[in-house]
Amino acid sequence: MDKELESQVMKALKLALAVFLFGFSACHYPESSTDQIEKVVDFSDGDEVWFQISPDGSMYLFSSNRAGNENIYIKKKTTGEIIQLTDNPTRDSHPVWSPDGSLIAFTSYRDGIGIWTMDPFDRRTLKRITPDSIIAEWPDWSPDGNSIVFSGTGLGSRDIWTVSLTNGALNQITDHPDNEWIPKWSPDGEKIAFYTTWDGKMTDVFVVDLDGNNLKQLTHNSSEDFGVRWGDGNETVYFLSRRHGGKTDIFSAQISNGEIQRKTQNLGVFIINQIIGDSIFFSFEKQDHHIFKNTILDERIEKVTMGRAKYQNPKISPDGLQILAITDTIGKEDMAVTLDMEGNFLKAVDTGEFFGKSANWMSKPHEIIATISEGGWIDTNNLWYVDLKNESKTKITHVGFVDHAVWCEAPYLVMSARTQGRDNLKLWKVHLGTGEVMLLFDDGSDAVVSDYNRRDKTIAFTTYTASGVKSYTMSLENNNRKRFHIPFESYEGVRWSPDGNKICFKGKQKLDDSHDLFVMDLKTNGIKRLTNDGYSESWPSWSRNQKNVFYSVKKSTIGIYKMNIP
Numbered sequence: 001m002d003k004e005l006e007s008q009v010m011k012a013l014k015l016a017l018a019v020f021l022f023g024f025s026a027c028h029y030p031e032s033s034t035d036q037i038e039k040v041v042d043f044s045d046g047d048e049v050w051f052q053i054s055p056d057g058s059m060y061l062f063s064s065n066r067a068g069n070e071n072i073y074i075k076k077k078t079t080g081e082i083i084q085l086t087d088n089p090t091r092d093s094h095p096v097w098s099p100d101g102s103l104i105a106f107t108s109y110r111d112g113i114g115i116w117t118m119d120p121f122d123r124r125t126l127k128r129i130t131p132d133s134i135i136a137e138w139p140d141w142s143p144d145g146n147s148i149v150f151s152g153t154g155l156g157s158r159d160i161w162t163v164s165l166t167n168g169a170l171n172q173i174t175d176h177p178d179n180e181w182i183p184k185w186s187p188d189g190e191k192i193a194f195y196t197t198w199d200g201k202m203t204d205v206f207v208v209d210l211d212g213n214n215l216k217q218l219t220h221n222s223s224e225d226f227g228v229r230w231g232d233g234n235e236t237v238y239f240l241s242r243r244h245g246g247k248t249d250i251f252s253a254q255i256s257n258g259e260i261q262r263k264t265q266n267l268g269v270f271i272i273n274q275i276i277g278d279s280i281f282f283s284f285e286k287q288d289h290h291i292f293k294n295t296i297l298d299e300r301i302e303k304v305t306m307g308r309a310k311y312q313n314p315k316i317s318p319d320g321l322q323i324l325a326i327t328d329t330i331g332k333e334d335m336a337v338t339l340d341m342e343g344n345f346l347k348a349v350d351t352g353e354f355f356g357k358s359a360n361w362m363s364k365p366h367e368i369i370a371t372i373s374e375g376g377w378i379d380t381n382n383l384w385y386v387d388l389k390n391e392s393k394t395k396i397t398h399v400g401f402v403d404h405a406v407w408c409e410a411p412y413l414v415m416s417a418r419t420q421g422r423d424n425l426k427l428w429k430v431h432l433g434t435g436e437v438m439l440l441f442d443d444g445s446d447a448v449v450s451d452y453n454r455r456d457k458t459i460a461f462t463t464y465t466a467s468g469v470k471s472y473t474m475s476l477e478n479n480n481r482k483r484f485h486i487p488f489e490s491y492e493g494v495r496w497s498p499d500g501n502k503i504c505f506k507g508k509q510k511l512d513d514s515h516d517l518f519v520m521d522l523k524t525n526g527i528k529r530l531t532n533d534g535y536s537e538s539w540p541s542w543s544r545n546q547k548n549v550f551y552s553v554k555k556s557t558i559g560i561y562k563m564n565i566p
Contacts, residue, residue, distance in 0.1 A: 050062060051283065055097060055101040056101055057077070059077060060077065063093045069088070071085070073085060091108070092116075093107050093109075096141060098117075103118065103125075105117045105139040107136070114135075117165070129168065130170075135152060138151045138181065138182040142189050149161070149184075149185055149192055151179075153179075159175055160208070173212045174194075178198050179196060181203070185230075190210055193205065193237045204219045205225050205253060223243040227239055229280075232275060236255070239252075239253065244262075246266040248270070249262060249264040250264045251263060263280075270282070278529075302561065302564075304342065304343040304559070305325075310558040312325060313325060314541050314551065315360055320543060320545065322339065323338065325339060326359065336359040336368070339560075359371070360406055371403065371404070383395075399419055401420070402416070403415075405449065412430065412432065416447060416448045424447075425448060426440075447462070448461060451496055456473075484505075485525065488508060491507035493506045495539065495542060496542075498546055500522075502546070504542060505518055506518075518530060547564065547565055
């Protein structure tokens with residue numbers, strides 16, 4: 001019977017089924033984009049599909065048959081070291097992390113099929129938590145970590161159960177003559193999602209309250225719907241289906257109104273491993289399975305620039321109609337150009353035979369300040385005033401090594417510059433008319449200015465030292481300096497929203513995290529993550545209406561992206 005049950009599940013996951021025509025005229029099926037897909041882990045030693053990232057983001061948990069039979073492993077993200085956690089001559093599979101990352105649960109085929117838990121770094125903690133009388137598989141932790149839901153059977157069909165980790169108490173949620181598979185706990189701990197053949201045809205997706213009440217069927221389809229996962233909330237369930245007759249794709253179902261959305265196009269997804277924030281982690285249906293991360297949940301992101309040219313460090317013009325960026329699109333490295341808001345090329349900034357290394361808008365949409373290297377990377381970089389309307393430029397400084405500059409109020413700007421090649425970057429106040437340079441800040445670190453707040457007459461800047469990255473504000477009236485109160489290990493590139501009530505920045509919550517973009521409400525100190533794609537974004541730039549943030553990121557090429565602010 002065990003082999004028969006396993007065969008049924010593998011059919012639901014692997015076999016190509018009959019093609020049926022299906023559609024909802026009211027549903028919207030957004031097309032997936034290859035720009036949204038990133039390979040996260042490349043396992044080539046066997047079938048590694050039951051995959052999860054640890055809650056702290058430092059490890060991958062997976063099962064693998066690389067040693068001949070399926071066992072549980074972890075892979076350390078930073079070092080790539082792979083550690084085998086179990087060595088069972090039968091089979092250990094379907095591992096999941098506890099919410100705090102201190103334990104794992106998995107299905108083991110030793111001594112009958114049951115659910116086991118263990119500390120991943122202490123095999124002595126290995127123990128079975130389901131009784132021998134129940135064949136139990138596919139565990140999932142409750143959000144509070146005190147219970148596990150699983151699919152299990154005694155003498156009858158497979159039903160949904162929970163087991164308490166404190167006293168071992170069992171609770172049967174469903175009781176039906178057909179089989180219910182792979183249950184998943186909702187983030188609020190109130191519901192369970194699963195798939196079953198209750199309609200007597202192919203499998204469909206259901207949700208039910210923890211007490212077995214309020215059963216709701218989310219899908220009604222003549223093809224198989226399976227492999228459920230909850231989104232980052234309690235209203236959306238994601239699942240796999242071949243309902244369009246092609247390869248297996250990811251779909252979402254809204255619990256409130258039953259709306260179905262197609263999320264990928266003919267990708268051949270084997271399993272949805274995990275959903276974290278705005279990203280879906282999944283495995284392709286291949287002989288050697290890879291784990292992929294797909295940011296299709298985050299439909300707020302739109303790519304602005306196209307083609308193979310590199311565009312980076314976007315700045316939005318004061319009138320909100322142009323993008324200033326650094327690019328190699330016209331055959332030179334680091335050439336400053338302007339684009340319209342759809343990413344179309346408008347004009348190259350006149351830097352002659354020199355390199356434009358950074359650029360920023362002034363108060364008018366045809367005036368910019370740019371750092372230009374007179375002769376290449378190793379030569380001096382000075383600050384120039386460029387009038388795009390008259391196509392003229394004027395050299396402002398002669399200090400030698402200007403890194404970045406922001407326009408403040410006439411006639412002043414603030415720049416980060418070295419006075420000699422190996423010196424640290426200091427902050428300087430510059431008079432545009434006379435070129436007079438006044439030292440503002442120098443603590444021995446590299447200090448880089450990122451923005452100016454006209455309401456408070458303060459600048460934002462970041463210091464870089466061996467001990468860390470810190471961001472500050474400083475008043476231009478009295479040089480009073482304060483650190484931003486952001487509970488992150490590292491953050492930089494702070495930019496105020498046009499009304500001065502919010503900031504957007506590039507940060508790491510932990511030092512071993514990747515850089516992502518965040519927005520913070522300065523009135524409530526509430527922080528929202530804008531990106532979660534594992535890339536290192538540029539400093540952000542606000543749109544004039546504050547509804548979007550623009551940034552550059554390296555995917556297939558370095559391009560400019562627009563994020564809609566929730």
